[in-house]
Amino acid sequence: MRMPGAKMVVEALKREGVEVVFGYPGGTIMPFFDFLHREDIRMILNRHEQGAVHAADGYARASGRVGVAVSTSGPGATNLVTGIATANMDSIPLVLITGQVPVDMIGNDAFQEADIIGISRPITKHSYLVRDVEDIPRIVKEAFHIARTGRPGPVLIDLPKDVSVAEGDFTYPEEVNIRGYKPILNGNSQAIKRAMDFVRRSKKPVIYAGGGIITSEASAELTAFARKTGIPVTLTLMGLGAFPGTDPLFLGMLGMHGTVAANQAVSECDLIIAVGARFDDRVTGRVSKFAPKAKVVHVDIDPAVISKNVLVDVPVVGDAREVLQEMLKLAEPLPIDSWREELMAWKRENPLTYRQDCPVIKPQYVVEKIYELTGGDAIITTEVGQNQMWAAHYFLYDRPRTFLSSGGLGTMGYGFPAAIGAQAAFPNRVVFDIAGDGSIQMKIQELATAVLNELPVNIAILNNGYLGMVRQWQEFFFDKAYAFSCLGQRPSCPRHCNTPNEECPPYVPDFVKLAEAYGAMGVRVERPEDVEGALREAIQSPRTFILEFLVSREENVFPMVSPGAGINEIMIG
Amino acid sequence: MDYTLSVLVENHPGVLAKISGLLSGRGFNIRSIAAGETEDPSVTRIIMVVAGDDRIIDQVKKQLDRLVDVIRITDLTGIPSVDRELALVKVSSSVSRRAEVFQIVDVFRAKVVDIAHKSLTVEVTGELGKVEALIEMLKPFGIKEIVRTGKISMGRGEAVAEKGGESRA
Ligand SMILES: Cc1cc2nc3c(=O)[nH]c(=O)nc-3n(C[C@H](O)[C@H](O)[C@H](O)COP(=O)(O)OP(=O)(O)OC[C@H]3O[C@@H](n4cnc5c(N)ncnc54)[C@H](O)[C@@H]3O)c2cc1C
Ligand SMILES: Cc1ncc(C[n+]2csc(CCOP(=O)(O)OP(=O)(O)O)c2C)c(N)n1
Numbered sequence: 006m007r008m009p010g011a012k013m014v015v016e017a018l019k020r021e022g023v024e025v026v027f028g029y030p031g032g033t034i035m036p037f038f039d040f041l042h043r044e045d046i047r048m049i050l051n052r053h054e055q056g057a058v059h060a061a062d063g064y065a066r067a068s069g070r071v072g073v074a075v076s077t078s079g080p081g082a083t084n085l086v087t088g089i090a091t092a093n094m095d096s097i098p099l100v101l102i103t104g105q106v107p108v109d110m111i112g113n114d115a116f117q118e119a120d121i122i123g124i125s126r127p128i129t130k131h132s133y134l135v136r137d138v139e140d141i142p143r144i145v146k147e148a149f150h151i152a153r154t155g156r157p158g159p160v161l162i163d164l165p166k167d168v169s170v171a172e173g174d175f176t177y178p179e180e181v182n183i184r185g186y187k188p189i190l191n192g193n194s195q196a197i198k199r200a201m202d203f204v205r206r207s208k209k210p211v212i213y214a215g216g217g218i219i220t221s222e223a224s225a226e227l228t229a230f231a232r233k234t235g236i237p238v239t240l241t242l243m244g245l246g247a248f249p250g251t252d253p254l255f256l257g258m259l260g261m262h263g264t265v266a267a268n269q270a271v272s273e274c275d276l277i278i279a280v281g282a283r284f285d286d287r288v289t290g291r292v293s294k295f296a297p298k299a300k301v302v303h304v305d306i307d308p309a310v311i312s313k314n315v316l317v318d319v320p321v322v323g324d325a326r327e328v329l330q331e332m333l334k335l336a337e338p339l340p341i342d343s344w345r346e347e348l349m350a351w352k353r354e355n356p357l358t359y360r361q362d363c364p365v366i367k368p369q370y371v372v373e374k375i376y377e378l379t380g381g382d383a384i385i386t387t388e389v390g391q392n393q394m395w396a397a398h399y400f401l402y403d404r405p406r407t408f409l410s411s412g413g414l415g416t417m418g419y420g421f422p423a424a425i426g427a428q429a430a431f432p433n434r435v436v437f438d439i440a441g442d443g444s445i446q447m448k449i450q451e452l453a454t455a456v457l458n459e460l461p462v463n464i465a466i467l468n469n470g471y472l473g474m475v476r477q478w479q480e481f482f483f484d485k486a487y488a489f490s491c492l493g494q495r496p497s498c499p500r501h502c503n504t505p506n507e508e509c510p511p512y513v514p515d516f517v518k519l520a521e522a523y524g525a526m527g528v529r530v531e532r533p534e535d536v537e538g539a540l541r542e543a544i545q546s547p548r549t550f551i552l553e554f555l556v557s558r559e560e561n562v563f564p565m566v567s568p569g570a571g572i573n574e575i576m577i578g
Numbered sequence: 579m580d581y582t583l584s585v586l587v588e589n590h591p592g593v594l595a596k597i598s599g600l601l602s603g604r605g606f607n608i609r610s611i612a613a614g615e616t617e618d619p620s621v622t623r624i625i626m627v628v629a630g631d632d633r634i635i636d637q638v639k640k641q642l643d644r645l646v647d648v649i650r651i652t653d654l655t656g657i658p659s660v661d662r663e664l665a666l667v668k669v670s671s672s673v674s675r676r677a678e679v680f681q682i683v684d685v686f687r688a689k690v691v692d693i694a695h696k697s698l699t700v701e702v703t704g705e706l707g708k709v710e711a712l713i714e715m716l717k718p719f720g721i722k723e724i725v726r727t728g729k730i731s732m733g734r735g736e737a738v739a740e741k742g743g744e745s746r747a
């Protein structure tokens with residue numbers, strides 16, 4: 006069938022089963038939107054292109070499907086960059102479509118031209134500049150395939166305006182064949198046998214699993230494997246939900262803000278079974294002190310992460326789900342009761358706690374209450390900083406795809422648009438963005454998107470008046486000099502202030518009025534006894550809801566391992 | 579130590595930029611890189627010489643292999659191979675010293691490919707060591723300009739091209 010390029014793209018999205026697109030229009034992409042709006046695909050008009058990518062990303066993380074975001078050329082395309090980098094770091098499948106100036110104007114500094122292919126090269130899994138309209142069906146097909154398979158990631162399609170309006174024949178390919186791209190799925194059976202020999206011989210094994218479990222939908226297999234063998238499990242930030250947070254075998258998150266039990270387990274174990282995790286430096290701390298007594302089995306779909314930071318004894322390249330299924334066949338209960346008991350004792354004796362030692366709301370308490378009142382059945386997104394760590398600590402994630410957080414890039418401003426994406430995927434579920442007062446302002450304009458699209462996202466702002474995580478580091482590592490981390494500072498304040506008190510100038514903005522200005526609900530909560538009622542109201546409300554909790558200003562995140570220290574050198578507050 | 583990789587990639591615009599961007603973005607140390615079309619016009623072969631140790635080279639290979647446009651990587655390091663580089667060296671040389679230059683050029687089985695009043699241009703092909711030795715010998719005359727292609731390599735015999743150190747696990 007003959008049709009213009011822009012229509013081909015829309016047709017291809019339909020073939021890929023795309024149900025929602027996030028985007029923002031402009032000159033070069035107008036033909037695409039013109040065809041899109043004649044179709045049954047839902048389009049969510051964000052208020053900033055970065056918001057559109059984060060929303061597509063939140064949609065992808067919550068649903069397991071490929072997220073799609075669309076922008077115009079030039080400034081539209083460059084506004085995507087932070088969102089693309091965020092998704093790339095966390096291996097999230099996205100297809101980005103950008104308008105571009107006509108092919109023969111590329112390179113001429115044409116109006117709204119930006120070399121987005123060049124700019125995004127290091128932060129995409131792959132990208133295409135479409136030069137010939139006839140290539141569109143193949144390119145879109147390949148883009149979705151590459152985005153979702155192997156180690157997922159963002160794929161960008163740059164669509165010049167003349168290609169969008171040129172006509173060509175639309176035949177959607179049945180299959181993809183890219184000679185340079187053949188992800189390995191089933192692990193080598195010898196390697197799996199060897200891995201299981203190590204498992205059988207170990208006396209103190211621990212499973213360290215991450216985001217790859219969620220990507221490969223391997224939670225059931227991971228859980229079965231741990232329960233069958235009796236091996237305790239720790240998860241990365243990205244892995245939360247991959248193994249039930251309430252399971253007795255769960256040790257909590259490991260790493261810089263990991264639990265004592267998890268970090269001790271890794272430090273004392275004789276075998277690490279790493280699955281779908283990439284030994285990030287937030288996890289290992291100083292590598293030379295990481296798991297000094299352990300052999301390492303590493304299951305990952307990306308050969309490049311194996312032995313990148315930590316030398317691996319048994320590499321198994323493959324899809325976590327397929328490999329765990331094979332491992333499960335060879336698994337048997339291990340006689341490791343005393344080791345497990347030791348870990349359970351650590352866990353019992355070192356729970357995550359905070360002191361309710363003042364009449365002011367504790368941020369941890371808010372997260373605990375969200376957990377309690379939703380019965381754990383909610384999708385939680387986070388911003389970045391202390392709010393993110395408390396969201397990781399005080400909500401127990403029993404299911405995958407319920408904790409959406411920017412781990413690798415640590416992008417402030419991620420959580421709210423991601424919540425919009427998650428809510429678009431699941432209109433009937435409770436969605437909370439656990440936010441910091443700093444981060445939420447990075448993408449606050451998405452309030453319009455949420456309100457107008459009738460997405461009942463709840464935003465719980467843990468307002469400490471600070472860029473709290475920065476302030477915490479200043480307290481510990483910069484002699485408590487709060488340089489530019491106080492969000493209330495005015496010229497009338499003392500230049501060097503680290504003593505917040507009643508005299509401090511009023512906080513800006515007034516989040517309640519801001520919510521009202523956008524047509525959302527806004528409630529400020531100042532006393533611990535009001536937390537529960539306010540949360541109940543938000544959960545039940547069909548409207549976009551901002552809850553601003555005025556929390557204790559100088560609360561710190563514990564446990565904490567200093568940067569550069571070994572992960573067994575834990576500060577517990 | 580220097581490692582030699584032969585990398586087959588899709589012959590599209592932008593692929594070289596992807597490869598060089600990846601190498602520089604990840605801080606790898608590239609000594610030379612030479613690219614050209616192969617017997618299959620849809621495929622480009624890149625020969626690159628990378629400095630590092632086994633662990634770094636392992637990462638270089640794996641990271642390159644992640645690129646969708648990379649079709650195959652062969653590690654030619656330590657495998658019997660034919661290695662060549664071509665260099666053009668412009669040497670200052672007054673008429674009186676020309677004979678000396680010609681003598682050196684002869685010994686190295688190089689060629690003089692251009693003569694002007696105050697300079698000679700020498701073309702040399704050979705293994706890296708030979709090219710470097712010749713340059714060393716020409717230095718006393720005064721070198722005005724050097725252009726080198728970077729090393730190209732080909733495994734000897736038939737089996738090597740298929741088997742040699744291929745990185746796809
Ligand atoms: C303020 C802040 C503090 C942080 N503190 C911590 C902390 O204390 N602890 C912590 O853990 N993190 C922390 N992080 C997050 C950290 O930076 C990393 O993002 C995180 O540790 C990476 O998780 P991961 O190893 O599970 O990898 P991911 O980034 O989730 O990568 C997934 C891995 O799985 C692999 N994979 C993908 N698909 C498959 C498949 N189908 N089969 C098999 N493998 C697959 C990928 O190749 C990759 O190796 C923090 C982040 C911030 C912003
Ligand atoms: C876009 C961006 N800029 C800067 C940072 C550095 N940073 C990390 S945490 C943080 C403070 C976040 O403050 P807030 O959102 O109030 O959260 P809190 O730590 O107070 O809970 C900053 C500035 C970042 N992660 N992302």
Ligand SMILES: [Mg+2]
Nearest residue numbers: 441442471473
């Ligand atoms: Mg804050």
